[in-house]
Amino acid sequence: MSSTFLALLAIALWATLASFGTVLSHLPPFLLTGLALIAGSVPSWFWAARERAAWRVPPRTLALGIYGLFGFHFLLFIALRHAPPVEANLVNYLWPLLMVVLAPVLLPGVSLRAVHVGAALLGFAGAAIAILWGAWGFLPALGSAFVWASYSLWTRRVPPFPTAAVGLFGLVSGGLSLTCHALLEPAVALSARDALLIALCGLGPLGAAFFAWDLALKRGDARRIGILGYLTPRGSTALLLPVTGRPLSGSIALAAGLILAAAVIGTRAR
Template sequence: MHANLYALGAIALWGSLASLGISLAHLPPFLLTGIALVIGSVPAWPLLRQWRVRPATLALGIYGLFGYHFLLFIALRMAPAVEANLVNYLWPLFIVVLAPLFLPRLSLHAGHVAGALLGFGGAAIAILGGAGAGPSGSWSWGFLPALGAAFVWASYSLLTRRVPPFPTAAIGLFGLLSGLLSLACHALLEPRVAVSADDWVLLALMGLGPLGAAFFLWDRALKTGDARQIGVLSYLTPLASTGLLLLVTGRGLDWSIAAAAALIVGGAVLGTRTRERPGRARAA
């Protein structure tokens, strides 16, 4: 139960990311993410001694935090943003269906798959309906990095259970180095811009929330909970994100959000109530 609460905390913070991103849309994406990730690492700086992790663990952390955002930004540059974001939100489904592959002591049941598919259906309605547009139906090579981003986040989330145990405070190191790599990408790929005082306030909120505390909560959830259930719950992220974005932009909620909520909540209930059969082993 505690693990699901940690996951819901991360999901709630990620739900604010799109709204903050809209307010900071004038900043180049690598600059935005780089600054926010560095700020998000600051609360873990007093726990510097807990940042000592094995090289493979450090590589996994950078793979997850930097690799995910790098591929997502490439996708958003190459493909229509709405469809690319929908492809990106395959990551909760990937977490569910890949859990037995990455965590062999877990098995996959019909309830987990059905819950994940309901969640993805709800996410599609929320994202497409919230954007006020249906899918264009045209292929874009940008869908490949979006699919790669989904796989990176799902595999990172599951592989944190396969590496030697590490303190959650080490997420600060992952965020700091990933932020510095993002800033390096900004220096190489993006134009220089001035950051205003108002921008810094919003960057601090983004860094301390969806690109900071959310990663620490997510790590705690994955270390103590059932990855399949957490994956199904994760479809609340696009619902919360789209709903908040509609409210912030003054468009109000409509039928698509109600339908998405019904599917996602139904999928979450189905997925989280699916239990192991008696006698089946579960991951610690």
């Protein structure tokens, strides 16, 4: 499978993440992050059982995986609780812009062309239109964007690791999050509906999407893949609007159009 197809598969799955986070916002964020990450790691358990080396990674690589998976989702779930979900979701999806512009800083031998910069700025403008400044919840949304962009790029700087190791990142990150839940958050009882939604969230946007994204990064150009990420807020917002009961405003429609244009321009660049 091509890097573009794998990236688009991950993006399609991530489009559902904010909706899951909003529907499950009554659960403590450490609990939700932990359970979903562990559920997402389950497919790699069988992978690792067949190939013991699949989870053998240096401590630095494991630390990077925890930083990316735990940091991104915890900050995102915090943002969805303390800022309007639609706008917080779009701020979080500034990570493709950050991924494009940080590539020359974090990756050796990578440079930006004018078309990459133009597409990145167009995508940024689309996201900025939808932002309502003033809620502190936008800060963790911006933090989650930086975490995912830098994680995605830094995976190219550590020694090569099997894609199955992403499941280890999720398992350890989930365990850390549940430990934080036990120490810092009140205990809650999960309903059958909660458990089902957490499992779906884990296996989709917090599971299969990670494996597809890792394979895409290993096979493709980080700048091109980062620009493809601009498609995520369009799909994510389309799903989030009915979940939150928000109407489609002119500003959100304009933002989605600019974001789509950025993706089209960026993917046409060599």
